[in-house]
Amino acid sequence: MNGHVFVIGLGLIGGSLALCIKKEHPDATIMGYDVSEKQSQLGKMLGVIDEIIDEIPKGAARADLILIATPVKEVERIIELLCDVPLKDNVIISDAGSTKLEIVKKAACLKEKGITFIGGHPMAGSHKSGVTAAKSILFENAFYLLTPEKDTRIEDVEKLQDWLMGTKARFLQVMPEEHDYITGVISHFPHVIAASLVHQAEKTSLKQNLITRLAAGGFRDITRIASSSPEMWRDISLHNKAVLIELLQEWQNEMDKVTQMLQEEQEVEIYEYFFQAKRFRDEMPIKEKGAIPAFYDLFVDIPDYPGIISEITGYLAKENISLTNIRIREAREGIYGVLDISFQTEEDREKAEQCIKCYTNYETSMGL
Known part of the structure; x- marks a missing residue:
């Protein structure tokens, strides 16, 4: 597909959506706007967007697809602004907010003008923020919820999904209330x-x-x-x-x-309470992405001596494995401590575990 895509909000989500579209639709022109001029400039410098837009109406008037990737209150304000902007007849507008009902209600003014608005929510995230953290793989295998209204044309929903095909996300359609x-x-x-x-x-x-x-x-x-x-x-x-x-x-x-069970010392009921919670939690998919960003942690048992952290990170760097966070859970003189390393993806964590096993004899375990 070709055309002009206008991404409003060049943070982690907006930047990642832009990268996904560029990857799948190289003939498209990606325009970007952010309230932070620095974020816009970084987006252009990093190749996340092709063109910086300094005012929303300018980019919106040229766009075939408008993606609003801002906090939900700001989404409402931008929709109000777009209602007063001359837009292309076939433009599709979507957002990436975490709530949908109020936003869809606000978009009624667009519907009155014959403009298609389809609420969206890519259920993925990261520990990092800003356009520098944007990744084209952020949404892979994640659920991407779309909230078209009952009278939204099927071909418009399909067109939006085609634009977003590069996310490699799993699209689901639900009502805004749901x-x-x-x-x-x-x-x-x-x-x-x-x-x-x-x-x-x-x-x-x-x-x-x-x-x-x-x-x-x-x-x-x-x-x-x-x-x-x-x-x-x-x-x-x-x-x-x-x-x-x-x-x-x-x-x-x-x-x-729970208070009543404790007061009455209901041993069987208390056991069942924890047992049922454990069973339901253990049956949840481990590797699927959900509404809350997953933390891909690797725990490494390490001896207490100077330079141990740089030793571990050196091995990871040697294998080009990126980490997002690192900290020591416990370190006391003369005993093994626990190094907690966080990664962006499950794949990175698995590579790191193999890397550490290859270079050391330290025990490792994964957080669940």
Whole structure:
């Protein structure tokens, strides 16, 4: 396919979508806009986009496809702006926001003008942000949810999927309400719970100073999504507040049930509670991408001596294996510690494990 594609928002998602389209449709011209001039310039310099656009109306008027890859509140503002811009009759507009119902409602003004808007949500991400983190492989095998309305033409949905073919994502069509409920359960609500656990630990740490020191291991893992952008999650929470309020009420009922089991020392029920949770969790696909970015961690048992970290990273560099984060979980004099290395993909983690086994005799294990 050829034509002009206008990507609004040159962060991780927008930049990666641009790269996917360039790879699959080399004859297309990729135009890019970002509120940060630096991001736009980096996008052009890195070859993510072909042309920098300094004002949204200029790029929108020329576009055959417009992709809005900004925070959800900004998506609404941009849609309002596009409603007042002269656009091509056959242009398709989509977004990449984490909520859909409010955005689709906002796009009614486009529909009134005969412009096709199809909500979108590529369910993939990374620990990194910005256009420099953009990758054409980011969405491979990830679910890409589309929320066309009932009267959206099938050929328009197919055309959008053709434009996005280079993502190698798995497209699913759902209603906007269904999208927001599903993502509320598996993404938005867990972020609220993770943040609440951190708040609870912080309050407890005021009277028990060991909390901070001992929370450095598994607690960090189960709450790591709480380190996500506060601005982004403020907007998502307000956009999907009805679903979140419903889920929070259900959660309170669930906690009341747990409280009662503990008060009455219901041993069988408590066992079943944990057993059923373990069974359902263990049956979940391990390698499939979901709504929350996966953390591909490799744990390496290492001896405590100077230079051990540079030794390990040196082996990885020698094999051209990129890592996204590295930290020591435990290191005490005279005993083995645990080096926690995070990778962008499952493939990188597997390569790293083979690399370390090749060069050393250190034990390794993968986080699940």
